[in-house]
Amino acid sequence: MKRVVITGMGAVSPYGRGVDTLLDSLIEGKSAIRRTENHATIRGLRCRVAGLVPHIDPREIPRKYRRSMSNMSIFAALACNEALQQAGLGSEECAGGQMGVAIGSTTGSIQATQEFFENFLNTGGLEQMKSTVFFKIMNHSCAANISKVLGLTGRILSPSAACSTSCQALGYGYEMIAFGRQQYMLCGGADEYHALTAGAFDILNAASINFNEQPHRTPRPFDRDRDGVVCSEGSGIILLESLDSARKRAVPIWGEIIGFSTVSDPKSIANPDADSIELCMRIALKDAGLEPQQIDYINAHATATVQGDLAESAAIYKLFGNKTPVSSLKGHLGHTLAASGSLELCALVGMLDGQYLIPTLNLDNVDESCKHIRHVKLSETKKLQTAIKNNFALGGVNSSLVIRRYQND
Amino acid sequence: MTDQEIIDLINLTLVEEFELNMADMKPEALIFDDLELDSLDIVDMVVVLESAFQFKIREEASIREIRSLRDIHEFVINKKNQLAGS
Numbered sequence: 001m002k003r004v005v006i007t008g009m010g011a012v013s014p015y016g017r018g019v020d021t022l023l024d025s026l027i028e029g030k031s032a033i034r035r036t037e038n039h040a041t042i043r044g045l046r047c048r049v050a051g052l053v054p055h056i057d058p059r060e061i062p063r064k065y066r067r068s069m070s071n072m073s074i075f076a077a078l079a080c081n082e083a084l085q086q087a088g089l090g091s092e093e094c095a096g097g098q099m100g101v102a103i104g105s106t107t108g109s110i111q112a113t114q115e116f117f118e119n120f121l122n123t124g125g126l127e128q129m130k131s132t133v134f135f136k137i138m139n140h141s142c143a144a145n146i147s148k149v150l151g152l153t154g155r156i157l158s159p160s161a162a163c164s165t166s167c168q169a170l171g172y173g174y175e176m177i178a179f180g181r182q183q184y185m186l187c188g189g190a191d192e193y194h195a196l197t198a199g200a201f202d203i204l205n206a207a208s209i210n211f212n213e214q215p216h217r218t219p220r221p222f223d224r225d226r227d228g229v230v231c232s233e234g235s236g237i238i239l240l241e242s243l244d245s246a247r248k249r250a251v252p253i254w255g256e257i258i259g260f261s262t263v264s265d266p267k268s269i270a271n272p273d274a275d276s277i278e279l280c281m282r283i284a285l286k287d288a289g290l291e292p293q294q295i296d297y298i299n300a301h302a303t304a305t306v307q308g309d310l311a312e313s314a315a316i317y318k319l320f321g322n323k324t325p326v327s328s329l330k331g332h333l334g335h336t337l338a339a340s341g342s343l344e345l346c347a348l349v350g351m352l353d354g355q356y357l358i359p360t361l362n363l364d365n366v367d368e369s370c371k372h373i374r375h376v377k378l379s380e381t382k383k384l385q386t387a388i389k390n391n392f393a394l395g396g397v398n399s400s401l402v403i404r405r406y407q408n409d
Numbered sequence: 410m411t412d413q414e415i416i417d418l419i420n421l422t423l424v425e426e427f428e429l430n431m432a433d434m435k436p437e438a439l440i441f442d443d444l445e446l447d448s449l450d451i452v453d454m455v456v457v458l459e460s461a462f463q464f465k466i467r468e469e470a471s472i473r474e475i476r477s478l479r480d481i482h483e484f485v486i487n488k489k490n491q492l493a494g495s
Binding site: 063064067127128129130131132 | 427428445447449450452453456459460465467
């Protein structure tokens with residue numbers, strides 16, 4: 001099996017473009033959550049906050065490629081450009097057959113779907129439909145668009161597992177390289193905000209609705225006053241590469257993926273289960289060849305739902321006890337859904353590189369049901385070698401990645 | 410509409426839809442080679458021209474013979490004249 005390392009990262013987040021912007025904002029403890037102004041007319045939608053990507057100019061993507069992209073593909077394309085640039089890779093490697101793509105989203109573009117049906121229902125026909133609308137709606141829109149704009153000729157995969165999407169994309173990319181099937185994999189996820197996304201959580205009584213006038217105070221992972229998810233948008237892209245290749249190219253290595261697990265939780269389509277989450281993390285540790293006490297930090301999924309935070313903290317306590325530090329980045333970013341795994345992994349790589357821990361924002365009073373684990377409530381400097389990254393999705397799709405700080409070993 | 414007004418509207422519509430430069434909108438410009446449009450763009454060109462001129466042209470056989478911007482100008486002018494005469 002080949003070892004798999006990270007040689008490039010790219011981010012488009014609610015803070016703006018770039019991994020540096022993401023990390024700087026997280027370190028500053030800035031909330032990316034804002035009030036959404038145009039939701040008042042949607043009856044039944046009580047959540048009026050979101051983490052939206054500030055305006056970006058997408059015209060660096062040629063029109064011929066951009067025409068089939070909704071925002072999620074644009075975010076992913078810009079993040080891919082950043083990752084490739086950092087890794088020192090270009091069109092030659094993209095076209096060489098040894099670079100694949102594993103990028104997914106929760107759904108295809110809901111905005112494009114809305115526009116399609118508005119037009120279809122209003123006109124009663126298809127005569128005004130543009131040729132590229134389907135390419136924004138299809139579920140593998142991001143991966144397909146990225147392969148075109150970059151000229152990729154390797155494997156193409158589009159996992160779609162809601163909040164586990166990019167964690168799975170990374171895991172599958174890791175396995176493809178480990179098995180020697182690809183030399184490089186562009187992995188991650190992307191999502192674009194739509195009111196119906198927040199609505200999906202609101203219908204389940206799982207969206208934050210009590211902080212519409214104070215958006216920076218929500219979401220509140222693990223906090224006593226948490227009241228649910230805040231939906232956000234963006235894309236995180238990680239360029240995975242075989243260690244042999246990275247060494248041969250003599251490029252900086254930002255971390256090593258050493259374990260992955262994804263499991264199906266059959267118990268409920270909506271409610272997370274602590275036993276399944278624990279199993280997921282346990283298998284990831286086994287894959288990494290590590291014992292629980294060898295993990296220095298846990299980057300939790302923790303979206304600030306009552307059920308999710310409780311199940312994850314219970315699973316963490318059962319496997320790791322109360323010594324291993326835990327934090328969630330959702331308090332800063334909100335939930336970037338399919339992008340959350342890869343976007344948060346960018347930040348986790350930053351923590352490993354800088355030897356510090358970013359605390360959970362808005363964790364003022366740890367909820368009684370979550371208090372048995374060791375929360376990071378303030379910034380800490382810490383010697384970090386290994387970490388585990390969790391992502392769990394509606395539908396019962398759990399996933400965990402184990403990452404190690406690279407030491408030229 | 411005068412013929413020149415039709416030509417101006419065609420050019421403006423295509424420039425906006427396909428992010429072209431107005432300076433490149435010369436009658437002799439070839440749709441594929443010079444303006445760098447492709448088969449997907451032709452589908453959308455029909456949609457935006459139908460919207461701009463409020464006619465239906467998708468099923469017109471002669472539309473497949475279009476090669477240059479001048480061909481589009483002439484096609485639309487002829488179509489408008491046909492509709493005006495009918």
